[in-house]
Amino acid sequence: MNFLELLTPTVAIVPSQEDGIPFLEENTAWEFVRIGQNPESAGLYITGDSGAVVYVGHIKEIMPASDAALSRLLELYTGDQATFDQNTRVVVFEPESLYELSDPIPLATRVPYGLRYTDLESFRTAETTDEIL
Template sequence: MSRDELEGEDDTTVAVFPSQTSGVEFLKENNAWGFVHIDQQPEYVAMYISDDVQQVRYVARVKEIVPSTEATLARTLESYVGDQAEFDENKQVVVFEPGTLYELENPIDYESRVPYSLRYTELGRFKQAETTDDIL
């Protein structure tokens, strides 16, 4: 999917999360992003993949945010340790609308700014960004 195809007003909230390459498996197997602190209900979630990728490469529409202990995940909560998102009962899981997790055709490349933790941006900026500096 191209960023131009994302629907919403320019001021629609996009939550940008950092992830290692290993976190992509969590995204795909759960159609969710997990074990985070989040204080807003964004319309979209975008994932900056670090390691050798260094791009905002994935986007999904948010369905709901649930406590981690109430999330329906592909594996047991306790199995999420190590390289992937690590289970924490005090954190939340961001569940995506079914079928809305996309790998971007036009990912946003790293320039000099990296989301080391959750950052928010607007959909208009996200769609037009050439580099991560444009959204952070």
């Protein structure tokens, strides 16, 4: 099965810095985000040198950071990984559904400074971030 077959009609585009990648790899989850809806899929935009949507996955659940079963205690996460409050959530991905894109969707002119949503067809065919934001 192709990973795009796992995605749903609405894909959340979630931004984070490169220092969030270890959290992603340790927990199969995305760190401390503010999210109001419950999308079923997410594309992860990595800022900095990457400047692209690099990961995509099917969401298992979105939960308060304080309730998440993380590989380390919350107090042991540093930098941006440790900045959260009562309204911050952890996006937990289904096992085996998180993929690193072999052809990331690069930054053009539109940057996802905050959580954004796109449709699946736009995500599938996007050549740059301008086409999904």
